[in-house]
Amino acid sequence: MSEVKKIATREGYGDGLAELGAVNPNVVVLDADLAAATKTGVFKKAFPERFFDCGIAEGNMMGIAAGLATTGKIPFASTFAMFAAGRAFEQVRNSIGYPHLNVKIGATHAGITVGEDGASHQCNEDIALMRTIPGMVVLSPADYVEAKAAVKAAAEYEGPVYLRFGRAAVPVINDEASYQFEIGKGLVLREGSDVTIVATGIMVSASLEVAEKLAAEGISAEVINIHTIKPLDKDTILASAKKTGKVVTAEEHSVIGGLGSAVCDVLCENNPVPVCKIGMNDVFGESGSAAALVAKYGLDADGVYRKVKEFLNK
Amino acid sequence: MDNLELKITANEVRKGIVTAVHSAKAGHPGGSLSAADIFTYLYFEEMNVNPEDPKNPDRDRFVLSKGHTAPGLYATLAHRGYFPVEDLTTLRKLGSYLQGHPCMQHVPGVDMSSGSLGQGISAAVGMALSAKISGKDYRTYTLLGDGEIQEGQVWEASMFAGFHKLDNLVVIVDNNGLQIDGKIDEVCSPYPIDKKFEAFNFHVINVDAHDFDALRAAFAEARQTKGMPVAIIAHSVKGKGVSFMENNAGWHGKAPNDEEYAVAMADLERIGEQLCQK
Numbered sequence: 161m162s163e164v165k166k167i168a169t170r171e172g173y174g175d176g177l178a179e180l181g182a183v184n185p186n187v188v189v190l191d192a193d194l195a196a197a198t199k200t201g202v203f204k205k206a207f208p209e210r211f212f213d214c215g216i217a218e219g220n221m222m223g224i225a226a227g228l229a230t231t232g233k234i235p236f237a238s239t240f241a242m243f244a245a246g247r248a249f250e251q252v253r254n255s256i257g258y259p260h261l262n263v264k265i266g267a268t269h270a271g272i273t274v275g276e277d278g279a280s281h282q283c284n285e286d287i288a289l290m291r292t293i294p295g296m297v298v299l300s301p302a303d304y305v306e307a308k309a310a311v312k313a314a315a316e317y318e319g320p321v322y323l324r325f326g327r328a329a330v331p332v333i334n335d336e337a338s339y340q341f342e343i344g345k346g347l348v349l350r351e352g353s354d355v356t357i358v359a360t361g362i363m364v365s366a367s368l369e370v371a372e373k374l375a376a377e378g379i380s381a382e383v384i385n386i387h388t389i390k391p392l393d394k395d396t397i398l399a400s401a402k403k404t405g406k407v408v409t410a411e412e413h414s415v416i417g418g419l420g421s422a423v424c425d426v427l428c429e430n431n432p433v434p435v436c437k438i439g440m441n442d443v444f445g446e447s448g449s450a451a452a453l454v455a456k457y458g459l460d461a462d463g464v465y466r467k468v469k470e471f472l473n474k
Numbered sequence: 475m476d477n478l479e480l481k482i483t484a485n486e487v488r489k490g491i492v493t494a495v496h497s498a499k500a501g502h503p504g505g506s507l508s509a510a511d512i513f514t515y516l517y518f519e520e521m522n523v524n525p526e527d528p529k530n531p532d533r534d535r536f537v538l539s540k541g542h543t544a545p546g547l548y549a550t551l552a553h554r555g556y557f558p559v560e561d562l563t564t565l566r567k568l569g570s571y572l573q574g575h576p577c578m579q580h581v582p583g584v585d586m587s588s589g590s591l592g593q594g595i596s597a598a599v600g601m602a603l604s605a606k607i608s609g610k611d612y613r614t615y616t617l618l619g620d621g622e623i624q625e626g627q628v629w630e631a632s633m634f635a636g637f638h639k640l641d642n643l644v645v646i647v648d649n650n651g652l653q654i655d656g657k658i659d660e661v662c663s664p665y666p667i668d669k670k671f672e673a674f675n676f677h678v679i680n681v682d683a684h685d686f687d688a689l690r691a692a693f694a695e696a697r698q699t700k701g702m703p704v705a706i707i708a709h710s711v712k713g714k715g716v717s718f719m720e721n722n723a724g725w726h727g728k729a730p731n732d733e734e735y736a737v738a739m740a741d742l743e744r745i746g747e748q749l750c751q752k
Contacts, residue, residue, distance in 0.1 A: 223631065224631075
C-alpha cells in the first residue's frame with residue numbers, strides 16, 4: 161500500500177472530547193490516573209474545571225459517572241479497556257446499564273496492540289462483556305477520524321455507550337471532511353461477490369489491504385466496517401452474506417463473544433452460511449511490540465489473508 | 475414536624491415495612507426497621523423534596539446505598555405522598571414497580587438504582603460533585619449499611635469525597651451491628667468506623683439512630699460543616715420496633731409468616747397507641 165498517515169484511535173478520543181467540550185458544557189470527563197495514555201489529558205488542558213481524576217479506582221469512577229448523569233451531565237469515564245469493562249464490569253452493569261444512564265465509557269488500550277505491557281493489560285474480552293448488558297451501545301471505531309466522530313455521536317445519543325479505542329497507530333482510512341458517523345450503521349467500504357469480510361476496529365484497514373491482495377488473484381472480497389457492534393447492522397451483514405455466501409469476521413478480540421459471535425448469531429437465525437472467525441483464539445496475549453504480536457496471532461493483513469485463503473479453499 | 479409527629483410517622487413507616495415484606499413473602503425487614511427513623515427524619519424534616527415534583531433539578535438527593543432495605547425507603551416515600559401506601563403490598567411481585575431493590579426508572583422519588591453494595595455511595599458522590607460543578611446548592615444524602623462498608627468501593631468513594639471537600643454530601647452509616655452471617659465484628663470487623671471516615675477527611679458525628687433530638691442535632695451540625703463531607707454513624711437496633719426481630723441477624727432477609735406478622739403488627743400498634751396518648 162502507498163504511504164498512509166497512521167494515528168491511534170485513542171488520539172481521536174482525546175481530540176474528539178476536546179472539540180465536544182467546546183460546544184457542550186454538560187460534558188464532564190473522568191479518568192483513573194491514565195489521562196496521558198487515554199488522551200483525556202487533551203480535554204483536561206482545555207477544560208480543567210470539567211475534568212476529574214478519580215485516581216486508581218475504576219469502580220468508583222463508574223459510580224461517580226452514574227451520579228453525574230442523573231443530574232444531566234454527560235460524563236465520559238475513561239481508562240484502559242481491561243479496567244473499564246473488566247474490573248468495573250459490575251459497576252457498569254448495575255450503576256450505569258440497569259438504570260440506563262447517559263454515561264459514556266471511553267476504553268482505550270483494547271486488544272493485543274497494547275503490546276509490551278503483556279497479557280494482564282491486553283483486553284480481548286471487553287466487547288463480549290459489554291454487549292451482554294441490555295441497552296448498552298458498543299462502538300469500535302476503525303481509525304482516528306471515525307474515533308473522533310464516534311465520540312460526538314455518543315454524546316448526542318441518550319443512554320450508555322461503550323467506546324473502544326486502541327493504543328497503536330493505525331492507518332487513517334476515512335476523510336475527515338466528508339465522514340459521517342451513524343450509530344448502528346455498517347459501512348460497505350469495498351464491494352465484492354466471492355466473500356464478505358466483516359471487520360471492526362484496527363482490523364478494518366488490514367481487511368482492506370487483504371481485499372486488495374485477493375483482487376489481484378481474481379477473488380472479489382466485500383469489506384464491511386462494523387463500527388457499531390451493538391446494535392448490529394443486521395441488514396447490511398445479511399445482504400452481503402446473501403450475495404457472497406461466505407463470511408469472514410475480523411476483530412482484535414477473542415473469537416468468543418465478540419464481533420464474530422454477534423455476526424454468527426445474526427446469520428444462524430436468518431441465513432446460515434459458512435463463517436470463519438478471525439480473532440484471539442481463546443488464548444491470552446503476551447509481551448511484544450504491537451507489530452510482532454499481530455503477526456504472531458494472525459491479526460495483521462498477512463494473517464487475515466492466509467485465513468481467508470484457507471477458508472475459501474475448504 | 476415535632477418529635478412526636480416524627481415518632482408516629484416512623485411507626486407508620488415500620489408498619490409499612492412489615493406489611494410489605496409479609497406480603498412479598500421475602501425481603502429485608504431488619505435493616506429497614508433499624509433505618510426507619512433515619513428515613514423518616516430525612517424525608518419529613520431534613521430534605522428539600524416535593525412529591526408533586528419528584529424530578530425537580532434543585533431537589534436534595536438521596537441514594538439508598540444499602541439497597542436491600544428498599545421496603546424502608548418505599549414505606550417512607552409512600553407515606554410522604556410519592557405513591558399510594560396500598561401499593562406497598564405489591565413489593566417484589568411480578569409486574570410491580572416496587573422491585574426488590576430500588577429502580578430509579580420506575581419508582582417516583584428514587585434518585586438512583588441501587589442494591590449491589592458499595593455502589594450507591596459513588597453515585598451520591600457524583601451527584602454532590604455535579605452540584606459543585608454547576609454551583610447548585612442542593613444536598614446529597616446516602617445511607618449505607620455497616621456491613622456494606624466492608625466493600626472497598628465505599629473507601630474509594632470516601633477518598634474522592636474527602637479529597638474534593640464535598641461538604642454538600644452526608645454519608646449515613648446504619649450501624650446496627652449485624653450482617654447476614656452474624657455480628658459485623660465477628661464476620662470481618664469494620665470498627666472503628668468513625669476513625670476510618672475521619673482518616674478519609676470526613677467530619678464524623680456519632681448519633682443514636684432512634685433519638686430524633688440527636689438526629690436533628692446531627693443533621694444541623696452536618697449543614698454547618700464546611701470544607702469537608704460529613705459521615706453520620708447512626709447507632710441503631712436491627713429490627714427496631716418488632717420485639718422478636720430486634721438484634722436478631724436472622725431477620726436480615728426473611729419475611730414473617732402470618733402468625734409472626736400478627737405479633738409484629740401488634741407490637742407496632744401498641745407503640746403507636748402509647749405515642750398517641752402522649
